[in-house]
Amino acid sequence: MVSEVLQRPTLVLNRSWQPVNVATVARALVMVWSGAARVVDPVDYQLYDWEDWSRADAEDGQEFVRTVSRRIRVPEVITLADFNRLPSTTVAFSRRNLFKRDRMTCQYCGRRPKGGELTIDHVIPRSHGGGSNWENCVLACVPCNQNKADRSLEKAGLKLLNTPKQPNWNPIYSQHTTGYQSWAKFISDAYWSAELLE
Ligand SMILES: [Zn+2]
Structure with missing residues (x-):
C-alpha cells in the first residue's frame, strides 16, 4: 500500500x-x-x-x-x-504516443475499430525509403493497411484524413x-x- x-x-x-x-x-x-x-x-x-x-x-x-x-x-x-x-519541447516518437496522436482512429477511413485492431502504417513504405517518424507514420485499420500494402498514397489511390506531424502537446x-x-x-x-x- x-x-x-x-x-x-x-x-x-x-x-x-x-x-x-x-x-x-x-x-x-x-x-x-x-x-x-x-x-x-x-x-x-x-x-x-x-x-x-x-x-x-x-x-x-x-x-x-x-x-x-x-x-x-x-x-x-x-x-x-x-x-x-x-x-x-519535443514529444518522443513512440507507438503509444502515435496511438494518442491519431486518437485510435484509422487515418485512411476514419474508423475506430472495436477491440483496437490498428496497425502503424508507413505512408511512404519503408521499402521505398520511408522513415519511422511523426511525419511518415499513421494509424491504419487492418483492411486499409492491407489494401494500401507496399504502395505510395498515389499508387494506392488513398488520402490521409490528417497531415501527420509531431503533436504539439x-x-x-x-x-x-x-x-x-x-x-x-x-x-x-x-x-x-x-x-x-x-
Ligand atoms: Zn481504415
Whole structure:
C-alpha cells in the first residue's frame, strides 16, 4: 500500500510555475525533504517546505504516506526551488504516443475499430525509403493497411484524413496517463484536460 502511494505521480513545476516533469511521490518527497522543491497546495497555491508539510497531518479522504509517527500528505504538485529548467519541447516518437496522436482512429477511413485492431502504417513504405517518424507514420485499420500494402498514397489511390506531424502537446503528458484534477490549474493543454483527466 505504501509503495503504491509512493509510485503515484507528482507534477513538477519550475520556478516560473511551468510544468517541467512528472516525478513519483517518493522522488517528490525527497526533493521537498532536501530543500530542492516545495509543495504547492493546489487549492490556495500556498507553498510548504518540508517542515511545514510533514507537520500538517493528512485529513480524512486525502492520500498520505504513513511514517512511524505521522501521516504525510501526498504532494500533488511541487515547485523547484533553485533552477529554472525549461519544459522540453519535443514529444518522443513512440507507438503509444502515435496511438494518442491519431486518437485510435484509422487515418485512411476514419474508423475506430472495436477491440483496437490498428496497425502503424508507413505512408511512404519503408521499402521505398520511408522513415519511422511523426511525419511518415499513421494509424491504419487492418483492411486499409492491407489494401494500401507496399504502395505510395498515389499508387494506392488513398488520402490521409490528417497531415501527420509531431503533436504539439506538452511532452510531459505523453509519458503519463493518470494525473490529478488539480493539475489542470497548472496546465494549459487541451489534450491533457480533455483526454486524461476524465
Ligand atoms: Zn481504415
